[in-house]
Amino acid sequence: MKTKFLSLLVMCLVAGSLFAQTNLNAYKYVIVPNKYDFLKEKDQYQLNSLTQFLFEKYGFTALKEGEAYPDDLVKNRCLALKSDAMKDPGLFKTKLTVELKDCNDAVVYTTKVGESREKDFYRAYTEALRDAFTDIEALNYKYEPNLAATTTTTTVVAATNTNQEIQELKNEIQALKEKEAQQAASVAVVPVVAAEKVETAKEAKTMEAEVKEVMNSVLYAQEIENGYQLVDATPKVVYKITKTAQPNLYMVNGENAIIYKKGDTWLIEFNTSEGTKQKELNIKF
Structure with a gap:
């Protein structure tokens, strides 16, 4: 009975991962904010730059908020996802979650909680962010345009x-x-x-x-x-x-x-x- 339960759980996780991948593959860009709400300064601890780097590393075309966008994105903002990182409360651990929203501010994907026990803020935030991005890596993202049939x-x-x-x-x-x-x-x-x-x-x-x-x-x-x-x-x-x-x-x-x-x-x-x-x-x- 326990074996059947574990098998079912694994199947659900795999199906969820495939569904998330299919959803994210329809988006061509990811927009990274210049500042996270839980920090006081823009790109503090170079966390926003690291976010852009990690998205690029795992196949996405990542753009910084406010920079000159490509023509197709200017015409259709729904080609892009908006990323955000959120800090979860913790006494002895630094915990970060990465979230992706569509052009209507609907959440389409959330990573696991990335954790770090480092005391130094720079090392703690970067380590927790990289840990959260292991979920992004596992998606094996590849852009696939979603073309809708139209008629005149x-x-x-x-x-x-x-x-x-x-x-x-x-x-x-x-x-x-x-x-x-x-x-x-x-x-x-x-x-x-x-x-x-x-x-x-x-x-x-x-x-x-x-x-x-x-x-x-x-x-x-x-x-x-x-x-x-x-x-x-x-x-x-x-x-x-x-x-x-x-x-x-x-x-x-x-x-x-x-x-x-x-x-x-x-x-x-x-x-x-x-x-x-x-x-x-x-x-x-």
Whole structure:
């Protein structure tokens, strides 16, 4: 019975390791912070530099926080994991754990607790960190891009439907203009007819303005690498957005903003010095 239990435990550990490896292999980069919360200074005891070195040693592409990031990472921050090291309490031992989070701050991997009995802080922290990294080493990490199947059918159909709606509005405007011309040619010119002409002209101008507003407000989603570019009827690229791990949530490239769907409505949310601001968007995917 004891042998069966030990065998089951080993199988669970192996399965957990393989699952973690598969998850981490989908990420191309690891971002290492410049300072850990449990230390007072940046890269104190060279612990952050050692973290970057160890990630590189075990196959990762490690970047320091704030440095110039590669173009693909700038376009898609979800290609990177954010690393952190945390100190566990202990009287006679220095204990450190390494944690990895995705672009949504969800923890995707945590190492074992690395330990050291050294009294010197420099040696204790580096030894505990190296001990924690034995779990990272065991993963045998290798980057494997996770390509999702995409289709443009929905975008084309949505754009076609919108164009039809705009054309119908144009046809109505033309019909109103023709009606106005017929009334102008009428022999019996009375105040009532004149009033109708004025009203008809107002209606035509109003509907024409509505058409222009519809054409200017609709943004068409055109698929690009790792996301979409949103263009108006000009066509002009208004926003470039990058996919995230969450459905219907996108990062806006070059701006401190996100675009997400709430119910049937698409919203863009900006972070400003005055707080968070929202604006409704008419997006056709």
